[in-house]
Amino acid sequence: MSELLTTVDGRxxxxxxxKAERSKRIRAxxxxxxxFIFIFFSFLYPIALMxxxxxxxxLIAQHMPATVAVLENWDGKEVPGEEAFAALAKDLVAAxxxxxxxxxxxxxNFETPGLRSVITGTGRKAERWEPxxxxxxxxxxSEWGKLETWVTxxxxxxxITSVNYLAAIDxxxxxxxxxxxIGSDYQxxxxxxxxxxxxxxxxxxxxxxxxxxxxxxxxxxxLRQSNLLMILVLLPFWTSLxxxxxxxxxxxxxxxVLNDLMVWIGLINDSQRIxxxxxxxxxxxxxxxxxxxxxxLPLYSVMKTIxxxxxxxxxxxxAHRFLAFWRVYVPNTLPGIGAGCLLVFILAIGYYITPALVxxxxxxxxxxxxxxxxxxxxxxxxxxxxxxILLGGVIILYWxxxxxxxxxxxxxx
Amino acid sequence: MSQISLPDHAGPVETTWHWLYILICAFVFLFLIAxxxxxxxxxxNAEPYFTFTKDMMSLKASAFSMRWxxxxxxxxxxxxxxxxxxxxxxxxxILATVLGTFASLGxxxxxxxxxxxxxxxxxxxxxxxxxxxxxxxxxxxxxxNDYFPLTGTYQGIILAHAVLGTPFVVITVTxxxxxxxxxxxxxxxxxxxxxxxxFFKIIMPLIxxxxxxxxxxxxxxxxxxxxxxxxxxxxxxxxxPRQMWAGxxxxxxxxxxxxxxxxICISVMLLATVELLRRRSERLRGISPG
Numbered sequence: 001m002s003e004l005l006t007t008v009d010g011r012x013x014x015x016x017x018x019k020a021e022r023s024k025r026i027r028a029x030x031x032x033x034x035x036f037i038f039i040f041f042s043f044l045y046p047i048a049l050m051x052x053x054x055x056x057x058x059l060i061a062q063h064m065p066a067t068v069a070v071l072e073n074w075d076g077k078e079v080p081g082e083e084a085f086a087a088l089a090k091d092l093v094a095a096x097x098x099x100x101x102x103x104x105x106x107x108x109n110f111e112t113p114g115l116r117s118v119i120t121g122t123g124r125k126a127e128r129w130e131p132x133x134x135x136x137x138x139x140x141x142s143e144w145g146k147l148e149t150w151v152t153x154x155x156x157x158x159x160i161t162s163v164n165y166l167a168a169i170d171x172x173x174x175x176x177x178x179x180x181x182i183g184s185d186y187q188x189x190x191x192x193x194x195x196x197x198x199x200x201x202x203x204x205x206x207x208x209x210x211x212x213x214x215x216x217x218x219x220x221x222x223l224r225q226s227n228l229l230m231i232l233v234l235l236p237f238w239t240s241l242x243x244x245x246x247x248x249x250x251x252x253x254x255x256x257v258l259n260d261l262m263v264w265i266g267l268i269n270d271s272q273r274i275x276x277x278x279x280x281x282x283x284x285x286x287x288x289x290x291x292x293x294x295x296x297l298p299l300y301s302v303m304k305t306i307x308x309x310x311x312x313x314x315x316x317x318x319a320h321r322f323l324a325f326w327r328v329y330v331p332n333t334l335p336g337i338g339a340g341c342l343l344v345f346i347l348a349i350g351y352y353i354t355p356a357l358v359x360x361x362x363x364x365x366x367x368x369x370x371x372x373x374x375x376x377x378x379x380x381x382x383x384x385x386x387x388x389i390l391l392g393g394v395i396i397l398y399w400x401x402x403x404x405x406x407x408x409x410x411x412x413x
Numbered sequence: 414m415s416q417i418s419l420p421d422h423a424g425p426v427e428t429t430w431h432w433l434y435i436l437i438c439a440f441v442f443l444f445l446i447a448x449x450x451x452x453x454x455x456x457x458n459a460e461p462y463f464t465f466t467k468d469m470m471s472l473k474a475s476a477f478s479m480r481w482x483x484x485x486x487x488x489x490x491x492x493x494x495x496x497x498x499x500x501x502x503x504x505x506x507i508l509a510t511v512l513g514t515f516a517s518l519g520x521x522x523x524x525x526x527x528x529x530x531x532x533x534x535x536x537x538x539x540x541x542x543x544x545x546x547x548x549x550x551x552x553x554x555x556x557x558n559d560y561f562p563l564t565g566t567y568q569g570i571i572l573a574h575a576v577l578g579t580p581f582v583v584i585t586v587t588x589x590x591x592x593x594x595x596x597x598x599x600x601x602x603x604x605x606x607x608x609x610x611x612f613f614k615i616i617m618p619l620i621x622x623x624x625x626x627x628x629x630x631x632x633x634x635x636x637x638x639x640x641x642x643x644x645x646x647x648x649x650x651x652x653x654p655r656q657m658w659a660g661x662x663x664x665x666x667x668x669x670x671x672x673x674x675x676x677i678c679i680s681v682m683l684l685a686t687v688e689l690l691r692r693r694s695e696r697l698r699g700i701s702p703g
Contacts, residue, residue, distance in 0.1 A: 024524040031519030032531055035512040035579060043538050043576045046549030053552060213434060214441045231684070232442045238680040238687075239449055240637045242657045243673040247448035249661065250455060250463045250670070257451055260464050289444060321427065350542020352640055357661050367544040374548055374644070387545045398540050402529070407536050 047391070054384035057161040059107050060153065063100045064091040068157040076154060076177070079147055085133040092123040110379050111163060111172075112152045118143045151175050164385035189369070189386065196366040199284055200348035206288040207344045208337065211295035215336070218296070219303035230300075237293040245357050248286040252276035278360030286354050291347055295340040298405075302336030339405040346397045350390065366390055449677060456481055456670035463667070481671035491656060491672070498653040501567065502635035505574035509631040512575070513582025514624050518616070520583070521590035532583075539580035546577070547644040554645055565647030573641045578631030585630065589623025589694055622694030626687045633683060 005013040061068050066087035074080050095101040101123050109116035118141045129136050138145040155163065155173055166172055166179060170187040174180045181187065214233070218226045236244060251257050254273040262268045276282055306329065314324035352367035359368065366386060373383035401407070419431050459478040460466055468476030485491050519525055520532055538546060550573050554563040563569035597619075601611040639654035646655070653672065660669045 021524065024522070025526060028519045028522040028525040031522075032516045032525065032535075033519075035516035035535060035583075036531065038512055039535055039538065039576065039579065042550070042553070042572050043546065044534070046553035047541070047545065048549075049552045049556070050545065050549040210441045210444065213437050217434075217438045229442065231688075232446050234684055234688075235680065236445050236449060238633065238684045240633075240654065240673070240676045240680070242637065242639065242654050242661070243452070243676050244448060246657070246661060246669060246673055247452045251448055251451060253463070255462075255464060257455075257464050289448060292441075292445060322430075346540060350544065352542065352544045353658075357658075367542055370544050370548065371640075374551070380552075383548060387548055390542060391545050394541060398533075398537070402533060407529075407532055 050384050051388050051391075053380055054164050054388045055160050055162065057156060057163075057381070058159050059103055060156040061159050063095050063098075063104050064088075064153070064157075067091045067153060071150070071154045071157060074150075074154065076147075076151055076175075079145055080150060082132050082134045084150070085137050085144075086131060088137070089126045089129060089133045092119070092126045096123050096127070106378075107156065108152060110167075110382070111156060112148060115143065115149065115152065118149070147175050151177075164381040165388070167382050168385040168389055192364070192366055192369055193389070195280075195362075196349055199280060199287075199363075199365060200345050200351075202284050203287045203291060203348045204341050204345045206284065207292050207295040208341060210288065211292055211299055211340065212333075212337075215296050215299035215303055218300050219306075220308070233293050233296050236289065241290065241353055242357075244290055245286060245354050248282065248289070249277055249358060252282055252285070253278075277358050278363070280359070280363040283355050283359045283363035283365075286358055287348060287351060290354065291344045294343050294347060298339040298343065299333065299336040302333055302339070306332045335405070339401070342397060342401045342405065346394060346401065349397075350394060452670055452673050453677065456667065456674040458667060458670075461667050463670070481667045484666075484668045485671045485675075488668070490651065491653075491668070494651045494653045494656045497650055498636055501570050501574060501650070501652065502632050504571045505578055505635040506628050506632040508571065508575035509578035509582050510624060510628040513579045513627060513631070514586050514620075516579075517583050517586035517590060521587055521593065532587075535583050536580045538576050539584075543577070543638075543640045546573075547641045550576075550641060551644045564645050565649070567650060569645050570642060570650055573645065574635035574638055575631075577638060577641070578634045581630035581634060582624070582627035585627035586620060586623045589620045593619065619697055622690040622697070626690050629683050629687055633680075 007013055007016045067084065070084045070087045071080065074084065092101065095104055101120060105116040105119035105123075108119060122137060122140050122144070125136075125140055126133075143149045151173075155161075163172070168189050170182050170190045171179050172182050218229055218233075221229065249256070253259070254275060256277075258276065259268075259273045263270050263273070268274065276285075310328050310332070311324050314328045315321060319327065349365075350367055351365055352371060355363050355365045356368050356371070359365070367390070370383050370386050370390070373379045373386065419428060423431065454469070455463060455465070457477045457479065458466065458469065459476050459480065466476055516535060520528060520535075525531070551564075554569055558564050563572070593616075597615055598611050601615045602608075606614065637654055639652075639658050642650065642652055642655050643658070646652070653676070657669055657672060660666060
């Protein structure tokens, strides 16, 4: 039996080692903690807050308490009785006094268009009314005699709701509580998600097609020359996004440089100038140029590690140059292709600035709709739900990227 | 012997293909760089047009002028914007660089638990669409404004920009540390240096190029950021990108081209600095230049 190993001061070596390891681990964690706490409070928590916005719904429960209480026991089969109308009158009068009636009206209007004026209009009259209320309400606005109005109020009564997510995929509850597609005139979000995906795929493929030959050239030229050419890839990477978007407008607009050039060469007539920007195609062109470096850099770093002797070996074994390239070189670049495509696609689906500036009507993407609901329509719940769906997609892709490539292999220049 | 050059025995198909390949690459490089270069001469246009006039093509001196640069210098709104941009980017960079560098030192240690998870979370501000970040920050600031004013303040924008900049610092510094020879710190410790001395005398000089590159990335990120500014800034915090955004949306005045040219010059300088630092760092760490 060997005797227990000890340190100089007599402690068992194993325990001393465990202790030293633990203190090292604690020191490593302590170094990371400040940034983690910072990111937690100013990034992760805000995003959680946004996701909570997509399901929270305090407004109706808070400002129409009496109506909500009465409707709790309502079966939703036909228009409720006098009791509910009395509660409604009480709530509307109170909401008018506290000046919250506009918020209620807006919230209900998001759900069932047209209810805004119903709420504000009857709210004004209800102050002078005496019971019984039911007839007066229905006489003032026929909507109060419709089941749909009451179902809408009941649906928005709970403080947690799924209506925003349903709206974000063009769905809603019908009067019976089933999930149905909304009218075809109002269906925009599913199409928008599809268009966002489609445009991102086109941008990713364009980046691959343009980036592959260039990366191959950079990887096979001698260092001195490839470093020079690399500057051409890195300079756009360092140039302001707004500057690059501006330059595409200058280049592609109907009175722009490219159209002028084509007229000057005689390719087109002065009257046939082509609309190249402020549409989906302009957005794809500009985004391809902006995201191309994110394709070239990972491709280049993978190609750099493929020994040229592989190709020579294939050729000396009798393969034609092109066949050798296709069967030997290209399969070796797959990690780079995967990394570049995933990165470009992840960045593309969340793009906001470029589509907003050069997208025109048909080049808008999902981020632009989120911005619209955040800033213009002020339907924050819907904006948060759209953001939640987009975020879910990005997180899945990020996870795949991490599994396939590893985030520690992300490189900047 | 590079793979690009053509062997002597190349047939006509291979020769054609070879030149076609060079042509394709030239086109892609043109596609990358032309939009940037075209702005520079146009910013000296004497006329308020966004295209080359006949006089410009025939290189008449009267077709060129500095009027858009003068406009930029004389308009107070641009001067305020440039001051704000530098102010915000400066403090956001310092915050991002300090926090990011320490975190990278921790992340690069073999003892760090849950390394992948932490790395993933700390890099995520770069991956999450900026519109989502901006919306989240907008809601967050609205809830804490009563205790600590952040909406429409400089500190609010600096904090948000620091968040967006840290992933770049973490990426560049951990990359520098990946080739770091840990026997150097052990040698320092064995020779009697305490951990502070080891940090400042051994670690810091070696990772400094990576830290500076990361800081420059963080600076550019803040200097070019417009979405968060649109969501949480007040009129007071007008920045260059926001002013450009407004200009492009309404009507492009050629002044924007002058501003863009100035920004391009700044990018060129930053790129040159980062390239020099990268080479220096690789030399210091004993990696052959590349």
